[in-house]
C-alpha cells in the first residue's frame with residue numbers, strides 16, 4: 525500500500541501519536557534512520573519516498589538545552605528546515621512543518637529557532653502549523669491523573685490543544701498552505717488549566733498547588749503569556765472531554 529505520509533522525528537510524542545492513528549498511511553523515521561541535519565541522507569530519503577506529505581516533527585525541544593547549545597538548535601530547528609523545504613519542492617512533495625507558540629514573540633533560543641524556521645519555508649507551497657499541545661506526558665496531566673501533587677503557575681498563560689485534536693486537524697488541513705494556528709480558543713493560566721483537568725478527570729483539586737513563575741537569571745527566558753489566536757475554534761472544555769475519552773495513562 526502506498527504511504528501518504530513520511531514522518532521525520534519519528535520518536536517524538538507527536539509523530540508516535542500520528543503514526544499510531546494513521547498507521548496504514550505513514551512511514552515514520554527516527555533520528556538514527558534520518559538525521560535531518562544530514563542533507564545527503566535527507567535527499568536520499570525524500571527521493572526514495574512514495575509519500576506526498578512530509579511531516580517534520582524533528583526538533584530540539586528541550587528549551588534549557590537549546591539555550592546552552594544555540595548552534596545545534598539553529599542547525600536542527602532552522603537550517604535543516606530550510607533544506608527540507610528546498611528538497612520537498614524539488615521532489616514535488618508537500619512539507620508540513622511544526623512550529624510553536626513560542627515562535628510568535630520569541631524570548632529564548634528555541635523560540636527564535638522556530639520563528640526562523642517559519643521564515644525559511646515557502647508558504648505559497650508548504651504548510652507551517654503553529655501549536656502548543658498537551659498529551660498524557662504533560663506534567664500537570666501526568667501528576668494529577670496518577671494522584672500526585674502538581675505545581676501550577678497562576679501567572680503563566682497559554683492555550684494548548686490536545687494531541688488527539690491536533691493530529692486530527694493536521695490530517696484534515698494537510699492540503700492547506702501558509703501558516704495555520706491550532707490552539708484552543710481562550711487564554712488560560714496553567715493553574716486554571718490544572719483545575720479544568722482535575723474536574724474533567726474527577727481528581728481532587730487539593731492536589732494542585734498554585735505558584736508563581738519567575739524567570740531565573742542564566743536560564744532560558746520563558747514568556748509569561750504565549751497565547752496565540754487560533755484559526756480553528758476549539759473550546760477547551762470540549763477538547764478535554766474528548767481527550768479523556770481516548771486517554772491512556774503515560775508509561776515511561
Ligand SMILES: NC(=O)c1ccc[n+]([C@@H]2O[C@H](COP(=O)([O-])OP(=O)(O)OC[C@H]3O[C@@H](n4cnc5c(N)ncnc54)[C@H](OP(=O)(O)O)[C@@H]3O)[C@@H](O)[C@H]2O)c1
Pocket residue numbers: 532533534535536537538539554555558559560561580581582583584585586600622623624625655656657658
Ligand atoms: N510539545 C509541545 O507542546 C509543542 C509545542 C509547540 C510545538 N511543538 C513542536 O512539535 C514538534 C513535535 O514536538 P514533540 O513534543 O512531539 O517533540 P519531542 O517529543 O520533544 O521529540 C522531538 C524529536 O526530534 C528528534 N530529533 C532531534 N534532532 C533531530 C535530528 N537532527 N534529526 C531527526 N530527529 C531529530 C528527537 O530525537 P532524539 O531525542 O533522539 O534527539 C526527538 O525524538 C516539534 O517541532 C516541536 O517543536 C511541540
